[in-house]
Amino acid sequence: QVQLQQSGAELVKPGTSVKLSCKASGYTFTSNHMNWIKQTTGQGLEWIGIINPGSGGTSYNVKFKGKATLTVDKSSSTAFMQLSSLTPEDSAVYYCARTKDYYVMDAWGQGASVTVSS
Amino acid sequence: DIQMTQSPSFLSASVGDRVTINCKASQNINKYLDWYQQKHGEAPKLLIYNTNNLQTGIPSRFSGSGSGTDYTLTISSLQPEDVATYFCLQHSSRPYTFGAGTKLELK
Numbered sequence: 001q002v003q004l005q006q007s008g009a010e011l012v013k014p015g016t017s018v019k020l021s022c023k024a025s026g027y028t029f030t031s032n033h034m035n036w037i038k039q040t041t042g043q044g045l046e047w048i049g050i051i052n053p054g055s056g057g058t059s060y061n062v063k064f065k066g067k068a069t070l071t072v073d074k075s076s077s078t079a080f081m082q083l084s085s086l087t088p089e090d091s092a093v094y095y096c097a098r099t100k101d102y103y104v105m106d107a108w109g110q111g112a113s114v115t116v117s118s
Numbered sequence: 119d120i121q122m123t124q125s126p127s128f129l130s131a132s133v134g135d136r137v138t139i140n141c142k143a144s145q146n147i148n149k150y151l152d153w154y155q156q157k158h159g160e161a162p163k164l165l166i167y168n169t170n171n172l173q174t175g176i177p178s179r180f181s182g183s184g185s186g187t188d189y190t191l192t193i194s195s196l197q198p199e200d201v202a203t204y205f206c207l208q209h210s211s212r213p214y215t216f217g218a219g220t221k222l223e224l225k
């Protein structure tokens with residue numbers, strides 16, 4: 001079955017960067033796009049962007065351009081999201097989510113909590 | 119960006135009740151509307167995709183309808199395990215946008 005296993009919780013200092021991972025299994029990694037989503041109590045769910053693991057092509061929500069960078073490692077079927085210049089407003093749970101036909105997000109990782117605090 | 123207005127924000131209902139949740143888009147989203155269920159501490163789970171398609175493994179008491187800018191999720195007979203927060207998501211145009219959520223509790 002399709003599984004997306006995300007890396008663990010992170011406690012990071014303001015101004016630093018963090019790289020989250022999402023390891024896919026149960027399907028052909030390069031056949032489906034991967035999304036990243038941010039969830040906070042205040043802002044709800046926000047779509048960050050999408051990557052095509054086959055080509056490496058990306059599309060970002062303008063709000064997250066310069067903040068998030070999406071990459072993949074095809075050899076390990078893993079998607080990554082690097083968040084840079086972290087501030088407390090970046091504290092959230094971040095999800096990866098696979099896209100099936102028509103860009104429907106049908107499978108989600110368990111989420112990774114990022115806390116930005118000095 | 120397309121704004122998704124979801125209502126109600128909070129809903130209290132009894133077991134066996136018919137429950138409806140609505141999402142209104144700020145422009146036509148051509149039925150590219152999905153519904154998710156999120157239980158406390160868990161990831162969202164896809165229930166309905168492209169307005170009215172039931173995701174594999176989801177009970178048939180869940181259904182979706184709508185067109186243009188207005189969409190509805192219906193639970194035909196509420197069960198205790200349906201207590202959760204429900205979100206809509208439009209993927210008609212990027213950036214994809216979510217509704218603010220409906221918290222469903224048992225009366």
